[in-house]
Amino acid sequence: MSVGQYRSLCQRYSGKAVEIRCHDGKVHRGIIQRIDRDRVYLQPMGRSRNFGGFGYGGYGNGYGGGYGRSFGRGFGFGFGVAFGAIAGIALLSLFWI
Amino acid sequence: MNYTYLECLALFGVGGAHPGGLQLTKKILAEEKINGDTTLLEVGCGTGQTAAYLAQQYGCSINVLDNNSIMVEKAQQRFSSLALSIDAKVGDTENLPYPDKHFDIALSESVISFTNVIATIPEIKRVLKRNGRLLAIETVLEQTISEKEQTQIIDFYRFPQLFTENEWLTAFRDAGFQRVDVTKYQPGLEQVDEQHAADFSLSETIDDALLEILGKHEEIMQRNKDKLGFRIFRCS
Numbered sequence: 001m002s003v004g005q006y007r008s009l010c011q012r013y014s015g016k017a018v019e020i021r022c023h024d025g026k027v028h029r030g031i032i033q034r035i036d037r038d039r040v041y042l043q044p045m046g047r048s049r050n051f052g053g054f055g056y057g058g059y060g061n062g063y064g065g066g067y068g069r070s071f072g073r074g075f076g077f078g079f080g081v082a083f084g085a086i087a088g089i090a091l092l093s094l095f096w097i
Numbered sequence: 098m099n100y101t102y103l104e105c106l107a108l109f110g111v112g113g114a115h116p117g118g119l120q121l122t123k124k125i126l127a128e129e130k131i132n133g134d135t136t137l138l139e140v141g142c143g144t145g146q147t148a149a150y151l152a153q154q155y156g157c158s159i160n161v162l163d164n165n166s167i168m169v170e171k172a173q174q175r176f177s178s179l180a181l182s183i184d185a186k187v188g189d190t191e192n193l194p195y196p197d198k199h200f201d202i203a204l205s206e207s208v209i210s211f212t213n214v215i216a217t218i219p220e221i222k223r224v225l226k227r228n229g230r231l232l233a234i235e236t237v238l239e240q241t242i243s244e245k246e247q248t249q250i251i252d253f254y255r256f257p258q259l260f261t262e263n264e265w266l267t268a269f270r271d272a273g274f275q276r277v278d279v280t281k282y283q284p285g286l287e288q289v290d291e292q293h294a295a296d297f298s299l300s301e302t303i304d305d306a307l308l309e310i311l312g313k314h315e316e317i318m319q320r321n322k323d324k325l326g327f328r329i330f331r332c333s
Contacts, residue, residue: 015296031109031297043299046311093289095318096106096114097207097236097254097327 003083010040010089017045017092022085029092030078039080102254103211105310107167110298112146115207115234116282116327120293122147122206125232125329129202131155138162138200138224140190140217141208144298145172145183152181160195162188171298191216195224205233207327213257214265218272230333231274234282237262239326246321253317262328274332282327 001009010018013032020028020040030042106114113119131137135157139148142161152159163169166187176183188194190205190212203221221231238247238261251259260268262279269277318325 012291013294015298016291016294017297031299033299043297043303044308046308046315091289091291091294093285094111094295095116095284096111096118096295096314097116097210097318097325 006083006086006089007035007040010035010083013089013091017094018042019090019092020081020086021088021090022081023087024085028081033078036080038084039082040086041078041080043078100304100306100310102310102314103165104167105307105314106143107165107171108300108303108307109311110144110167110171110300112144112296112298113293114143114295116236116284117234118289118293118295119146119150121234121282121329122150125234126151126154126204129230129232131157131202133157135202136160136200137202137204138193138195138221139204139206140193140221141205141211142172142185143168143206144296145175145185146296147204147206148172148183148185149175149179149181152176152183153179160184160186160200162186162190162193164189167300174298191220193220193224197223198226198229199224201226201229203229203231205231205235207234207236209233210236210256210260211254214260214268215271218268222272222274228333230331231269233330233332235265235328235330237265237326237328238324240324242321242324246324250317250321250325253313262326265328265330269330269332276333278331280329280331282329284327 010032015032017031028042030044033041033043133156137151137157137159139161142148142163145161148159148161151157161172161183164187169185169187172185176185186194203225209217225231238259247259266277
């Protein structure tokens with residue numbers, strides 16, 4: 001997908017929880033807060049590597065393993081991921097009671 | 098600050114924060130006769146995702162209530178942005194601010210579980226019309242667990258009780274419901290899609306402590322996968 005396509009996908013997924021896989025192997029999970037010309041900004045949801053799966057649903061349109069590390073400490077607020085760095089986006093299936 | 102699980106849901110503004118999400122809600126309601134004359138009460142409306150859907154889909158009259166003022170505020174924002182007239186109040190399920198025999202349908206999406214069940218169910222029954230029905234998606238204890246495990250679950254979610262299916266059935270019958278149909282809900286069978294994924298109405302600042310709560314929730318759900326189950330109760 002092109003940068004423009006990722007941009008419009010992020011716009012559509014605004015307010016939703018997603019997992020973004022980058023070309024460098026990093027994986028970011030969070031809620032899409034906003035986007036600007038070049039980046040999508042995420043609110044982190046947790047530090048756990050597995051967060052989002054809850055052992056139930058898994059991913060909406062999943063892609064195979066090889067996840068990198070999740071958010072590290074220091075990302076207090078929403079942070080940006082450049083559209084150009086994105087290799088794939090999936091909606092997270094979260095489980096609430 | 099120590100947040101509770103429900104406060105965490107409110108600050109993240111999770112829409113459809115119940116087993117099955119909006120997808121299950123739609124499925125359950127599709128089986129009910131609902132039209133423009135139906136009066137409906139949703140207890141524990143959260144950010145109002147379900148109520149907004151109901152108003153748009155059926156054009157019925159809807160009252161919603163939640164004991165969390167942040168949730169009610171976020172629900173009101175949603176309703177006004179969609180130009181829906183839905184009455185949203187801060188209130189307590191154990192003392193509902195509505196007259197007797199007022200509603201055709203009452204809906205609880207994983208809400209009664211978080212209240213004193215023995216006080217809430219008769220109160221919902223009170224505001225239902227004679228032929229009214231209660232639709233509830235709730236957590237049940239599937240198997241005997243150690244006191245330690247039970248305490249951990251109850252303390253984290255602040256459940257006043259953790260009922261088995263039979264205990265729920267007794268509570269509904271004791272409140273005067275004649276007929277209770279039970280359906281088991283098995284999580285994780287449906288694929289999440291854009292239309293049904295939970296939506297988030299985030300508060301401006303999200304404290305790091307909230308991330309810990311989400312992590313703990315995940316851990317407890319994982320660990321008790323076979324011990325906690327979910328039921329759809331239809332009580333009339």
